[in-house]
Amino acid sequence: MVPAEVKRNNRRTATVLWLIVAGFFFGVMIKYYLLAR
Amino acid sequence: MDAAHAPTHGHAHDDDHGHKPSGIMRWVKSTNHKDIGTMYLWFSFTMFLVGGVMALTIRSELFQPGLQIVQPDFFNSMTTYHGLIMVFGAIMPAFVGFANWLIPMQIGAPDMAFPRMNNLSFWLLPPAALLLIAAQFMPGGGAGVGWTMYAPLSTQAGPAMDLTIFAVHILGISSIMGSINIITTILNMRAPGMTLMKMPLFCWTWLITAYLLVAVMPVLAGAVTMTLTDRHFGTHFFNAAGGGDPVLYQHIFWFFGHPEVYIIAIPAFGVVSQVIPAFSRKPLFGYASMVYATASIAILSFMVWAHHMYTAGMPVEAQLYFMYATTLIAVPTGVKVFNWVATMWKGSMTFETPMLFAIGFLFLFTLGGFTGLVLSIVPVDVQLHDTYYVVAHFHYVMVAGALFSAFAGIYFWLPKWTGRMYDETLGKWHFWLSLVFFNVTFFVQHFLGLAGMPRRIPDYAVQFTEFNMISSIGAWGFGLSQLLFLYIVIKCIRSGEKAPDKPWEGADSLEWTHLPTPAPWHSFEKPPVLK
Numbered sequence: 001m002v003p004a005e006v007k008r009n010n011r012r013t014a015t016v017l018w019l020i021v022a023g024f025f026f027g028v029m030i031k032y033y034l035l036a037r
Numbered sequence: 038m039d040a041a042h043a044p045t046h047g048h049a050h051d052d053d054h055g056h057k058p059s060g061i062m063r064w065v066k067s068t069n070h071k072d073i074g075t076m077y078l079w080f081s082f083t084m085f086l087v088g089g090v091m092a093l094t095i096r097s098e099l100f101q102p103g104l105q106i107v108q109p110d111f112f113n114s115m116t117t118y119h120g121l122i123m124v125f126g127a128i129m130p131a132f133v134g135f136a137n138w139l140i141p142m143q144i145g146a147p148d149m150a151f152p153r154m155n156n157l158s159f160w161l162l163p164p165a166a167l168l169l170i171a172a173q174f175m176p177g178g179g180a181g182v183g184w185t186m187y188a189p190l191s192t193q194a195g196p197a198m199d200l201t202i203f204a205v206h207i208l209g210i211s212s213i214m215g216s217i218n219i220i221t222t223i224l225n226m227r228a229p230g231m232t233l234m235k236m237p238l239f240c241w242t243w244l245i246t247a248y249l250l251v252a253v254m255p256v257l258a259g260a261v262t263m264t265l266t267d268r269h270f271g272t273h274f275f276n277a278a279g280g281g282d283p284v285l286y287q288h289i290f291w292f293f294g295h296p297e298v299y300i301i302a303i304p305a306f307g308v309v310s311q312v313i314p315a316f317s318r319k320p321l322f323g324y325a326s327m328v329y330a331t332a333s334i335a336i337l338s339f340m341v342w343a344h345h346m347y348t349a350g351m352p353v354e355a356q357l358y359f360m361y362a363t364t365l366i367a368v369p370t371g372v373k374v375f376n377w378v379a380t381m382w383k384g385s386m387t388f389e390t391p392m393l394f395a396i397g398f399l400f401l402f403t404l405g406g407f408t409g410l411v412l413s414i415v416p417v418d419v420q421l422h423d424t425y426y427v428v429a430h431f432h433y434v435m436v437a438g439a440l441f442s443a444f445a446g447i448y449f450w451l452p453k454w455t456g457r458m459y460d461e462t463l464g465k466w467h468f469w470l471s472l473v474f475f476n477v478t479f480f481v482q483h484f485l486g487l488a489g490m491p492r493r494i495p496d497y498a499v500q501f502t503e504f505n506m507i508s509s510i511g512a513w514g515f516g517l518s519q520l521l522f523l524y525i526v527i528k529c530i531r532s533g534e535k536a537p538d539k540p541w542e543g544a545d546s547l548e549w550t551h552l553p554t555p556a557p558w559h560s561f562e563k564p565p566v567l568k
């Protein structure tokens with residue numbers, strides 16, 4: 001493990017970012033699907 | 038960046054450790070950020086040529102009024118795929134190539150956070166590009182819907198549209214993976230002592246850009262997925278007959294589309310912010326304000342999307358809001374422009390090719406930004422919407438902005454990448470030819486737009502002939518000038534003079550101060566010592 005300025009888990013950072021991506025992707029479709037009902 | 042010139046392992050021994058793979062599999066299976074960066078850059082240039090051929094097809098048809106070379110359907114297909122290929126296949130991958138090459142070296146990290154995902158991010162691009170090209174050969178030809186893929190045209194277009202949607206999905210996934218990689222690398226893998234506010238501005242601009250991408254790429258993916266389900270699965274998101282709304286597509290698209298402009302422009306700002314201080318031999322003026330201005334531009338870019346669709350119909354209050362919000366972007370952009378000028382002020386300036394392209398960027402991007410301000414004014418935009426004024430405006434931003442910045446960056450870092458110097462005389466020729474022909478092509482398009490010539494048409498009224506002829510001649514000159522660039526790069530790689538470790542005396546980021554030239558295949562396996 002290379003020492004770094006901050007100690008943070010890469011996978012945890014990436015997981016949060018993937019959740020944001022999923023939120024926007026499904027959010028936009030679900031929002032307008034529900035609005036159209 | 039105030040990193041000390043501390044002795045590190047960089048010069049002392051070769052980091053290659055003798056296990057550099059060779060042959061085609063070096064590239065296919067690469068997890069090395071430098072190799073992947075190289076592949077991104079070559080892919081980008083290839084797509085630049087493909088998109089360029091499409092541009093020349095468009096300009097050749099428009100050389101004279103009437104239909105001479107192509108049929109209208111094919112012309113529409115050319116405008117569509119020229120836009121998609123240049124935005125998603127050429128400019129964006131070019132800056133991702135820069136990010137791959139430079140971010141680990143500039144923050145003192147050994148590689149990107151997720152090297153295998155990095156490999157996948159790149160290798161998704163060629164199939165997507167092939168889909169966009171294959172779409173031309175589908176029954177009915179390419180989808181002539183414009184790069185914006187507006188409904189209802191896109192929901193009714195032929196089978197080429199499905200290939201296009203799939204390509205956009207793949208390109209989006211690639212961009213999202215690249216962005217997650219960049220954010221994680223910058224947030225978590227900086228060398229001890231490399232605080233966020235010590236990072237070179239290029240890293241800052243990419244961190245902000247990557248957040249933009251994570252937020253808006255999924256929205257574009259959602260929009261084209263809804264287009265797909267409208268086409269094949271009986272939904273009516275954008276179909277007024279089924280209770281949907283075609284204008285909804287425009288809102289969703291431009292919620293992606295306006296930040297997309299900054300996704301392209303902000304890394305370009307980052308490159309210029311490295312080049313101008315190096316050739317002015319001064320630190321960047323107002324580093325902190327540059328960071329805050331970049332973040333402000335990114336935040337504002339989420340709030341202005343409907344200025345692309347003033348004429349689609351919206352309440353006057355909404356028009357006023359979007360007009361004021363858009364003009365507000367001029368403030369942080371002005372901060373950046375003035376800071377670049379202040380960096381040069383009383384600097385010990387020299388004008389090698391990277392600096393020439395950076396100064397060209399500064400003048401012409403500012404002009405493109407200014408015409409953007411003109412277009413942000415609602416009553417003016419109602420007149421100019423969908424005219425060649427808009428085409429001129431965004432080509433000043435995209436070509437003279439992003440592309441010139443990419444050229445500045447390529448000439449600046451070529452010695453670091455290849456270990457050889459490019460031909461300075463030919464580089465200057467490339468700059469001046471590009472500058473002159475760019476303006477010949479696009480400056481006259483302002484006049485065409487002001488006179489009322491609509492965009493995306495293969496034929497036009499005869500009074501527009503002269504300016505169109507000038508523009509087409511400029512386009513051919515600009516296109517051919519880029520072959521000179523290809524020659525310069527190949528000549529540099531094959532037979533350029535050996536570059537010194539630090540060919541630019543004003544360059545002060547880690548890749549110049551702590552690593553040999555050319556950069557070793559593995560760098561910073563042990564982090565550099567910074568003060």
